[in-house]
Amino acid sequence: MKIDQIIIPTTSNVINKPKLSLSEDEEKPKPFSKVLIESIEKVNELQKQADKAIDELAIGDSKDIVQTMIKMEKADISFRLMMQIRNKILQAYEEVMRMQV
Amino acid sequence: MDFFSAMDISATGLITQRYRMNVASENLANIDSTRTATGQPYRRKQVVLEAIGQYYEPFPQLMGMLGGARVSAIVEDQTPFRQVNRPGHPDADKNGNVLMPNVNAVLEMADIMSATRAYEANINAFTAAKSMITKSWELSK
Numbered sequence: 131m132k133i134d135q136i137i138i139p140t141t142s143n144v145i146n147k148p149k150l151s152l153s154e155d156e157e158k159p160k161p162f163s164k165v166l167i168e169s170i171e172k173v174n175e176l177q178k179q180a181d182k183a184i185d186e187l188a189i190g191d192s193k194d195i196v197q198t199m200i201k202m203e204k205a206d207i208s209f210r211l212m213m214q215i216r217n218k219i220l221q222a223y224e225e226v227m228r229m230q231v
Numbered sequence: 232m233d234f235f236s237a238m239d240i241s242a243t244g245l246i247t248q249r250y251r252m253n254v255a256s257e258n259l260a261n262i263d264s265t266r267t268a269t270g271q272p273y274r275r276k277q278v279v280l281e282a283i284g285q286y287y288e289p290f291p292q293l294m295g296m297l298g299g300a301r302v303s304a305i306v307e308d309q310t311p312f313r314q315v316n317r318p319g320h321p322d323a324d325k326n327g328n329v330l331m332p333n334v335n336a337v338l339e340m341a342d343i344m345s346a347t348r349a350y351e352a353n354i355n356a357f358t359a360a361k362s363m364i365t366k367s368w369e370l371s372k
Contacts, residue, residue: 196246200238201252203238207364
C-alpha cells in the first residue's frame, strides 16, 4: 500500500458513517424500556426457533443436527446475555436504593 | 456482522464437510458395484465446494455480507474404470474381464479423514466464537 493512498478521515471525506440503529426519520431516540423489550422479544424468538428445531429433530421432520445445535447455542448465548444485562440493571437499581437521603 | 455471523459461517463449513463425508461413504459403499442405472459401473463422485459471497473485508459498506461455503456441484470422476479378470462374474466380457468402479479405497479413506479434521476445525472455530462472546461479558464486571 502506498502512503499517499491513505486518506485521513475528516468529517468531509467519511462517506460511510456508521449508522446508528435508529432510522433516519426518527427524531427522538428510543426509550431504554423499548430497547429492552425489543431485545427480550428477540431472545424469545431465538428460544422459539431452538424449540422448534429440537421438536423437528425429535419427531424426525428434520435430520439437520448441525442447524439444531447452532439454534440451541444462539438461544443459549442470547439468553445468557439477557441475564447479564438484567443483573447489571438490578445492580444499578440496588446502588440507587442504597443512596443516603 | 455480529458474532452470530461467525457461527453461521462455521455452520456452512460443517454442512459442506458433512456432504464430503456422505459422498466419500457412498463411494466406499459402491467400491464393487458393477451395475448402475446407466448400465455402466459406478463412477466415483466428487464434491465441488464454492465460497458464498464475494469477499468480506472489515469495511462498513461490506458488512452484513455473509460468507461461508456451500456445495457447488457433485461431479463424477472421469478417470477410467479398473479392469479385473473375473471369468465367473455375470458382467464379464468374452475375455473374462470385468470393469470395476474407479473408486480407490485409500483415496476415500484419506478424504474421510480430511473431512473429519475440517469438521473438527469448524467446530473449533464455532466454540472460539462462542467463548469470545461469553468473554465479552466480563467487560461489565
